[in-house]
Amino acid sequence: MKVTVKLFAAVRDIVDQCEVMLELEDHATLEMLRAKMSEKYPPLRPLLPQTLFAVNAQYVPDSTPLEENSDIAMIPPVSGG
Amino acid sequence: MKVTVKLFAAVRDIVDQCEVMLELEDHATLEMLRAKMSEKYPPLRPLLPQTLFAVNAQYVPDSTPLEENSDIAMIPPVSGG
Amino acid sequence: MIHLTDQPIDTTALIDQARTPEAGAVVVFLGITRQFTSGSKDAGEDLTGASGGVRETSMLQYDAYREMAEQEIAKLVTEANRRWSLVECLIVHRLGTVPLTEVSVAIVVSSAHRRAALAAGEWLIDTLKERVPIWKKECWADGQTAWVHPLPKER
């Protein structure tokens, strides 16, 4: 299945895209997505352990199973304020 | 000796003066001044236990000995802010 | 700095003064004249009468031992600057009549990092209410007035 992943801040700069489309096996979890990003974009590796994921603009745990067309975002450590 | 005592807020309203002149024995302390005020103005009694004194615009303990012309103020519980 | 004024407090000017290039955080505390006092939560058993109901304020009046209040506020600023690393520490208290919703006291503190300004702001209002010889008179909507002389726990 295909999922879209929104990227922000340093993650966006490293990948050099605002969002990426990834092909994952059906019912893949965010844990598997994290592994895929690590494999495909090695410069992301230092940031990935601290990066959270949101699905449909809500924080969700890494164990969350994904669906076709899930609206996913990678949230590296935030620094608003 | 004569001392002048500045009055504020409810103390001023009760005594109905901005300041009072009192005759005290030489080297009298604030403790003795407090007793004098209590004797002279009985309606002050409920407020007196919580009322502090300042000499020359500084808080001082009740044991402080007074001098002729000491600039004394009675400070009932404050409520600024 | 003059800490007491008989005029409305210009909060915006104080905040602008605290926003210097060394500061990363500005904390502001404003005391304002509140319209309703409820017997259960507010200080002073004699303020609202035995009913414990809600009483309406029409305005507050503040008086001070001015010379001493200026000095005591200046001491608070000195002590706050000793305890925390502050960029600016500004305190102004209004005296006389303060109508509903208007500002009676403004405390504006800035610091490089927020924790200092937050801690100093809270300490300053707490300590001002304990130490500075300023008194508030409630002018109730029914025409009665009463000086407020709170017990320590009611401040």
Add this chain to the structure above:
Amino acid sequence: MIHLTDQPIDTTALIDQARTPEAGAVVVFLGITRQFTSGSKDAGEDLTGASGGVRETSMLQYDAYREMAEQEIAKLVTEANRRWSLVECLIVHRLGTVPLTEVSVAIVVSSAHRRAALAAGEWLIDTLKERVPIWKKECWADGQTAWVHPLPKER
């Protein structure tokens, strides 16, 4: 309420909105763009280089996952209103370029009694910095730029 803006934040208007007749205290927290970052006290070992000296900022740029940031800030307001008895609870975060001394975030809270507004104000800025998907880019005076991705203890 819209919590994100690309324009300068009108702090005075927010404060005026929070000064209602039910409120006795207004607490304001402003985050502002600070010019100097020192290696010892500031977050991120990579911000100031190995020298640990002082680095100069020329401006900050803020980006956000806007849709989610709006929702997360709205959740903070809801949670603060549940935890404390507040009269008003207003939060605005600026995005894009924020020049030196200008306001990046304004949190304005009012309550009948000061303790609620003070506690809520501190909790709101702490929690906003933990949860809300907004990111700051340092634009150093030497022309370099760096996204800030702090460790939890550095926030």
